[in-house]
Amino acid sequence: MRTRLTERLGIAAPILSAPMAGAGGGALAAAVSHAGGLGLIGGGYGDGPWLEAEWQATGNARVGCGFITWALARNPGLLDAVLAREPAALMLSFGDLSEFSAKIRDAGVLLIAQVQDMAGARQAVAAGAGVIVAQGGEAGGHGASRGTLTLVPEVADYLAAEAPDVIPVAAGGIADGRGLAAALMLGAEGVLVGSRFWASREALVPAGFHEAALAAGGDATRRSSMPDRARGLDWPAPWNIRVMRSPGTEAWHDDPAAPDAEGRARWLAAQQAGDAAQGSPIVGEAVGLIRDLPGAGEIVTRMVDEAEALLGGGWRR
Numbered sequence: 001m002r003t004r005l006t007e008r009l010g011i012a013a014p015i016l017s018a019p020m021a022g023a024g025g026g027a028l029a030a031a032v033s034h035a036g037g038l039g040l041i042g043g044g045y046g047d048g049p050w051l052e053a054e055w056q057a058t059g060n061a062r063v064g065c066g067f068i069t070w071a072l073a074r075n076p077g078l079l080d081a082v083l084a085r086e087p088a089a090l091m092l093s094f095g096d097l098s099e100f101s102a103k104i105r106d107a108g109v110l111l112i113a114q115v116q117d118m119a120g121a122r123q124a125v126a127a128g129a130g131v132i133v134a135q136g137g138e139a140g141g142h143g144a145s146r147g148t149l150t151l152v153p154e155v156a157d158y159l160a161a162e163a164p165d166v167i168p169v170a171a172g173g174i175a176d177g178r179g180l181a182a183a184l185m186l187g188a189e190g191v192l193v194g195s196r197f198w199a200s201r202e203a204l205v206p207a208g209f210h211e212a213a214l215a216a217g218g219d220a221t222r223r224s225s226m227p228d229r230a231r232g233l234d235w236p237a238p239w240n241i242r243v244m245r246s247p248g249t250e251a252w253h254d255d256p257a258a259p260d261a262e263g264r265a266r267w268l269a270a271q272q273a274g275d276a277a278q279g280s281p282i283v284g285e286a287v288g289l290i291r292d293l294p295g296a297g298e299i300v301t302r303m304v305d306e307a308e309a310l311l312g313g314g315w316r317r
């Protein structure tokens, strides 16, 4: 399936795996790349030794990496360490990327910027991003409030008019071939997928969370700041996180003082153990479209086959 994204990256399928903090390690990224997409390791909040181990786990597959921009600003040396590994692409989300963009481009590495609104898209163009991921609020993990169905074509139209060399990609709620086909129809040149790969054999996710997600519908998730309060993470506005609801956490979401110390300890232990009744599996609305736990390579193949069937054999971007 050829698009401007596949040509720019030299890949066969227009599918990127999201750089999911904690869940997106080297094995997942490598499996996605081996299947023809591009896997991105989740550099997240910047744990150097973890990142080093996950690069080793790729077994020299061609992968990229993504960071949370405001967290990278607190540990900028990590960017040099990753650039030295010659990643296929470097993705930044959530914060001012202008202080890093020149270094990434000077290293000859493609800069992917994930944005949640038009202001973010304009900033990413000004900073010299080569790919812009328009992320709708359906997405698992951190994000904001715009919906994928309107943000993607608005970003695509803006890029076509103002920055035609910059490639639009869609994210948020895309979990199967229907989502991939729809994203291409909206003007995206590919998709960035998180939740569907979170529910794969290679993802670093506790079994209890996978089990709960497979039984859940899309109504089971919500946006919240509670998980960041529980982890002591100082996330700036406007971003919060989409997670699954659970009986043990429901009273905390709208209370800025919650959870207390005892509640935090209980929540953190549940996250480690994969206890979905007391913790918060980090997954998006697409959880309602996910009913199995295949290998990540099979997810890539299924999405492409289904999208091609829907779009018709003669489809070309």
Ligand SMILES: Cc1cc2nc3c(=O)[nH]c(=O)nc-3n(C[C@H](O)[C@H](O)[C@H](O)COP(=O)(O)O)c2cc1C
Binding pocket: 018, 019, 020, 021, 023, 042, 043, 044, 045, 066, 067, 068, 092, 093, 114, 135, 138, 139, 140, 141, 142, 171, 172, 173, 174, 192, 193, 194, 195, 196, 198, 282, 283, 284, 285, 286
């Ligand atoms: C478990 C999880 C962790 C995530 N962590 C990050 C992250 O560290 N950095 C980032 O840019 N995006 C992160 N995201 C968001 C993804 O980049 C992406 O926008 C999202 O997964 C797309 O929507 P989907 O989950 O519906 O596919 C995360 C998503 C999930 C599900």
